[in-house]
Amino acid sequence: MSGLLGRLGGWCARHGRWVLALWVIVAAALMGGSLALGSPVSNEVSIPGSDAQRAHDLMAEGFGPGYGTGGTVQLVLYADAALAAEPRKQALDDSVERIERLPNVVDAELRPSANPNIGMIVVRLEGHDTTKTAQTAQTIAKAADPAREYGVEVVPADNSTPADKEIKTGPSEIAGVLIALLVLVLAFGTLVAALVPIFSALVSVVTGLGLIGLLGHLIDVPKQAGIMATMIGLGVGIDYALFLISRYRRLLAEGVPTVEAVRRTTSSSGGAVVFAGGTVIIALSALMLGGFPLLQTLGWITGLSVVCAVLTSVTLVPAMLGVLGPKINALRVLKARGSEDSGWGGLAQWVARRPWRVLIGSVLVLAALAAPALTLKLGPLGDSYAEEGTTTRRAYELIQTGYGPGANGPLIVVADGTGDAHAVRQALDEVPGVASVGPAKLNESGRSVLVQVIPDYAPGDPRSLDVVEAVRALELPGAKVHVGGEVAAMADVGGRMVERTPLVIGVVVLLSALLLLLAFRAPVVAVKAAVMNLISLGAAFGALALVFSLGLGSRLVGMDPPVSDAMLVEWIFSVPIDNYVPLMLFAVLFGLSMDYEVFLLTAVRQAYLKHGDNRRAVAEGLGSTGRVITSAALIMVAVFVAFIAYPDPLVKVFGVGLAVAIAVDATIIRGFLVPATMVLLGRANWWCPRWLDRLLPNLSVEGHEEHTSAPRELVDAR
Template identity: 50%
Template sequence: MHARTDGWTPRTLERLGGWCVRRPWRVLAAWLLVAVALVGGVAAFGRPVDNDVALPGSDAQLARDLSERGGGGPASSGQVVVRVDAGRLDEPDRRAALERTAAALAEVEHVTRVDGVDARAGTLSPDGRTGYLTVRLDVPAREVDKALSRSVLDAAQPARDAGVETVPGGALATAAERGGSHTAEVVGLLVAAVVLLFAFGGLVAAVVPLVTALFTLGCALATVGLAGHLVAVPSVAGNLATMIGLGVGIDYALFLITRYRALRAAGTPADEALVAAMGTAGAAVVFAGGTVVIALGGLAVAGVPILGTLGWTAGLVVVVAVLGAVTLLPALLAVLGPRLDALPLRLRRRAGDGGTGWARQAERVTRRPWRWALLAGALLAVLAAPAATLTLGQLDAGDDPPGSATRTSFDLLAEGFGPGVNGPLSVVAAVDPPAAGTADPRLAELTRELAATPGVASVAPVRLADGGRVATVSVQPDTGPSDPATAALVADLRDVRVDGVQVHVGGSTATRADLADRVRDRMPWVIAVVVGLSTVLLYVAFRAPVVAVKAAVMNLVSIGAAYGVLTAVFSWGWGVELTGLSGPVPVESYVPMMLFALLFGLSMDYEVFLLSAVQEAWRATGDNRAAVRYGLAGTGRVITSAALIMVTVFAGFVLHTDPVIKMFGLGMAVAVAVDATVVRGLLVPATMALLGRANWWHPGRRRRPAPEPDRTEALAGLSSNSQPPVV
């Protein structure tokens, strides 16, 4: 027999589980059809990405809108950076080779115009060794793919034949690096497979979570890819979705299979055990996925489109993982039947041994809670301390791994033209009344004021559009895009005042500077919304305000530790070379906010799983410390396995070439590891022991009756696979 489940959600999931058990082949066929349709759509139409950052309401966005109103700019453009080690590019034979290269580039599909290397146009460095050809394209940057980049580079063969090095730059370099290896995913899956083998002790049981996670992840990623045709989806969204999808997909399957096998071991028939597991573990999975989605929904108050996009793409992956766990997995288990236990490897411990270590740990902590609480607090304070110096910045291609096309072209241009060439600022001015021509005195004064601003290396000639109503000036800073001095220069240029001219500063560098400012302003609101909503959800689940508030605080502690490690590694450079980077880099401005939403939701899963087991023991015995010991012992093994899988998956992404993905991978791995060890193993049991009966206080609740006399017997009757309560 299995424990009775109450509530709308468990009953609904039991009915759904029963339907899947009776019609497993229909469920599997439906999932297969959906997967074929989605993957086929991606194969036919592609999965465009758009790394352009829009920020409504910012000055950079005003500059962009004004420029577009004036009809400025092509669909997109890239560069072919050229360089020689000796001599000059404008020598007769090399100049002829570059002219042939420009002609060949113009013949490539989607290329509309090619601007050659010319000292008068500023595309040849003062020493004559470095230059670049500007390739104008008729497709937006998000549709510039690897094939187009390769075609452009192939067309530059005449330059290479003359001994000139050629490297793609701009959008072409970004496209050249798109895709790359899947080392991070492979490493994460291999270690997850090993953990599952030890957790289940059988090859078939270990493979099932991997299959369901990969299948649902493929469907979710295909959906995100197709959505890129309708809305702007940055490249980091796919990597982040993969990271989250693998972690939660495997963990959710682990929880369900663990509960199902425990019920089978207790003598429950297979079909009944599967339905019962859906009502308990399935409900827990729905609750866990809901907390992650709610946390990601808190990003809506940030007012930052890129965060909103990352939020809904990650949330979509979680929703699909939950759907797979409560439909695809039961159908697969029903088809497998007793074959789930096939190919045993005899790696499992004897029943009941799994929680012994955690039980001893809980006994030590609850016996001296003050000592352990202070020790855990000190350790977490040390980890979080560097976060006090965390500053939000922006990355540029110079922070990419050495040898990548983006990094190589960035370094070559910076060496030849100065660091500011990689991040020009677009000064867009509204002129009223309209200028009759570029000789307008107001425009001459604007040019002088811009050139006189400290930190400006050069100012290009003014370009007029929209009948003289819009004037655009390209300004090259003395410093690189990620240098804080460049962000300060953006603010100084916006302070330039000329009668009849309203100045705005745009471009990628200015937009990201505005993004950092907005994230700093909105971060407290996001934290308040996410913590508030999650606390309310926990209160509804446990009917215990102290437990709900304490759980939220515990999650904040884990996130603080993640921020501290991020700061120490990436900003301070402690061990940053081990991540594949050549030195310290700024922490991208939106990473901490996105990490907060993700980690708050993910950490809540394990917190709720533990607290539900503690609450079950408390209701049975009325002994708070005994309940804490039981809860930690009963959930220790399965939560440790789940956390180890998630840590491994996240840590694997530190191997990715994109520094932003490295930050997400390291931050999430640290937070989950800290949450599953220091917080769950030390701080939570210590604080619950100190709070005693206050943990379960509820306003207006009548005093609890005296505890049962035989607490040992009550604890013995509890399931060691308790599941979180359901809202």
């Protein structure tokens, strides 16, 4: 593979301007097409085979327009005086009439609350574009202007699922890119060298976003897909280009001609990029086994951004290097420094001399970082955790005050197989934890009953899950009770995640280890790398628990937990994490952590093939890559931290988890733990049974053609 990549890199270097123009045209065409045709996103979140999904499907069958098909929009109302008093009452009636005249509106109902100052207009829809729920809600809210003229506050409630949240890009990407540029200038010392990874990553991200936007016309694409692809694509795109340029500049300094330097760079570091990207893609693709369509789609669409980053790294970057040649070192702003000046060379020697102490110390530190993960709190991340002052948070608080905490997460109950509405309502009234039961509705066949149930507890309260289970356990003659709604759906997601998590983790670890085995032909190295990545994941989840579950930093990242919910005191400042988030974080983090493992092992392997001294090879590998890996990690951490500013809670959780994991991985794991274990294992690192060696294809990641003089016993490490 190294030879193939070398030829590709050399060709791109010789035809640099054509390759550069082609990439710009492709990126502009895809993004232009996406902007011109639109980028549809799906509001549908299905959980095939779940009870909540069955309730939703039954609700859509035979209960009339607006049930389960078009959805509903809620306008929460508040005034300083009673809403029922004139002239506010007449203004509200006028607003309802105007809303009912809007397209796709089936009906609009004004519902009072126990608080005379708070009310709600519930609008049922049918036939509208479900990808435009947010815009539809704003249009409906605008129609309530007559009420506003009489001092009534009208707040659209956010009834959306996690896939509905509209995420607008802009400031976070700019901040991440600017910080990355600063780190690159410090790493390279020249402005030209710093700008090449930025340009390559931006082309990659634009290409990926354009492709994702067009895919929205063919498949259901959740709104988070674009932002997740941007986060991951920007980070890995800059990092991969950074590794290639670092190698290229070293070869230029040795006097290697431009095209040959590009060929060698793509042959060696390009191979590491391909394998590193492959591990990320494998980890994300394993989410297809999660059994949750939202998770599956987010996984493989995010993987597209990594594919684009790898392709630009092995084609566009070599093309730009070929065009620039020695000018890559132009516009110097800082004095050039070698890798040994970074201090990593000295650290490598220090670690190699005392591996046992370093190993024990690293394990203790990582165990302390991972310990809080035992307190990780999973559950629905509702609108009560939105930023204070937002319409989402305002609507949630008004509903809670007027209708009770459970009104923010009503249960949709469908009793299938019975037409006795009275018996269904009576049975639901007797369920512990039920605050109220709404009117019952029969379907057209008269064999199913639909009822809305309001629990005593807020959606984020663990006791609301007990109510769901209690309702599902009801026994009605000849009928089966199904429960839908946000709380029930998240309960089903949690159960599905518990069921599928071992499978996903097993597949990710196994396939990633297999890919490393193909890359380095060393079983011990492959298994050890998988174990090290799992250790770094523990630290990431520990940080998430500290910030969100224990609430030590939730307000610092813009999460404002409700202090008035009827919840346990110890959770009053905590923020739950959606059940599917840890599994996706695992896949993303495992893949990204493997990146640095591949780059470090590549350098160690190259040194080992030259002289066969394992301890010396570990020290040289860490010394030569430490500064580059640190710079790459700083860039990725900066990108992820910048995205914490997003208002969407899911993005905040990912930003914190990814930033902490990468920081720990690039310092404690790669700087201390991995070198210490490799020194202790000695030649066993590169041992490979002869029978396995014969079975494995020769997919060199470090460019064996540059080490043809190495003795056979060192190449095979037998």
